[in-house]
Amino acid sequence: MEKYNTLQEMIGEAEQRSVKLSDIIIEASCEQMQISEKTFLNLMKINFEAMRNSVIEGKNIEDESPSGLVGDITSSMLKFNESKNIFGKLFSNVITDALAVSELNACMGCIVAAPTAGSCGILPALLFPIQKEHNFTDEQMIRATICASGVGYIIAKNASIAGAEGGCQAECGSAAGMSAAAIVELFGGTAQMSGWACAHALKSFLGLVCDPVAGLVEEPCIVRNVSSAVVAMSSAQLALANIKSIIPVDEVIYTMKEIGDEMDEKYKETALGGLATTKTGTEINNKIYGCKNKCSNK
């Protein structure tokens, strides 16, 4: 993978050889890691299955998070879905799964960082509901996961995937960009379209700060996982409809880095600004850390 410096280089290579973006990523990763394609696919399958388990487990959470801040949001959504269908079943399933995995993460469940734990709900929330709705095979879904991972690799290389370095745009934004590119490949879009989808998603998050209340991956992280999954859907559909990104994807990634570098430290996971320092955010912080033994004694 080291040989690719931009997403456009990977896209160009894929288009020239008439192969998928995931083919290029598999080839370059096997070369980098000195492993066979079979081993690579098996390794990705392990992470894919772990993501599937996180969705299942997330819908059956009984505990509240160690901070006591969340604990019943997925069950509330599941209950609502039984009685009402507003935006269609796929939409409901995507936002429910995003909630489930993010809430599981907050409750110390087993998740797959994609690209981080704070943004772990986005990719699985798209993969599994889409697979169910459109009857894709596991092999096709693992391919999509590979596409997402390669796009994320370029973002990490040229910008950042850490909230502490680039704000929430780097975490939830990256996850949405990766997922949007993957969905495009899954539905037969070109590598170039995957690039556009990634760009559309990233553009929607530019400037988004990381301002977790009490420094926890709960408020607003869980809700941002949900909205990021929805942005990934719209970005993918825009690209599949041949609506290109006027600003090329690598320039968007560079912009994300520039904004991240310029961003004040208080908006980079330090809990020193934004929602974290609102009146209520401060009260929650004092309540959690004022009673220091709550977490430790469990």
Added chain:
Amino acid sequence: MNVFDIVGPIMIGPSSSHTAGAVKIGYFCHLLSSDAKEFSITFYGSFAKTYQGHCTDRAIIGGILGYLPNDTRIRNAILKSKELGYEMKIITSEEKPSHPNTAKIQWYENNHKFEVIGQSVGGGNIKIISICDQKTEITSSDDYYIIKNDSKNIIKHYTFKHIQDSYNNMVLVHKKEVTLDFLVENKLEFIDLKTRSNHGKI
């Protein structure tokens, strides 16, 4: 970095840096320690400020007990450590560290004081920056062998003298410094920290 650092690792939440990375720092101490039951853990920076909420304490203690980042037992690691007779002391420091997520772990082994300083540098990746006041840049224990009972001093270029003194000729050696063939030829007992597989009589 490879694509499995992007989709992965598989881990217990809630934070790759505050939880998964902390488990790995603790696990590194698990690999180095032997019979110690008393550990003192000092948190700096963001670790000190938010460790309760992110359960960094459970994570690092779980690591010391030998759990890996995807082990669900991390949730109850503090309770488990008490059951097993460990004494884990958590201290927070106001001192400004060189990286926001820093932890120092101290323990005694055969009357020798051990001190490991680790940093969680993002995405669950760690860097061990110091072992017993000796500067290090260990990003993965995978690159090391622990070689035990080298009474004939066959290994000349080991990295950490202190460990050798404390553990009756046990040494921590970077894989660049010694080949597998060499270890086997000289009938040395060793642990490959990547595969965790024991060779010889360990």
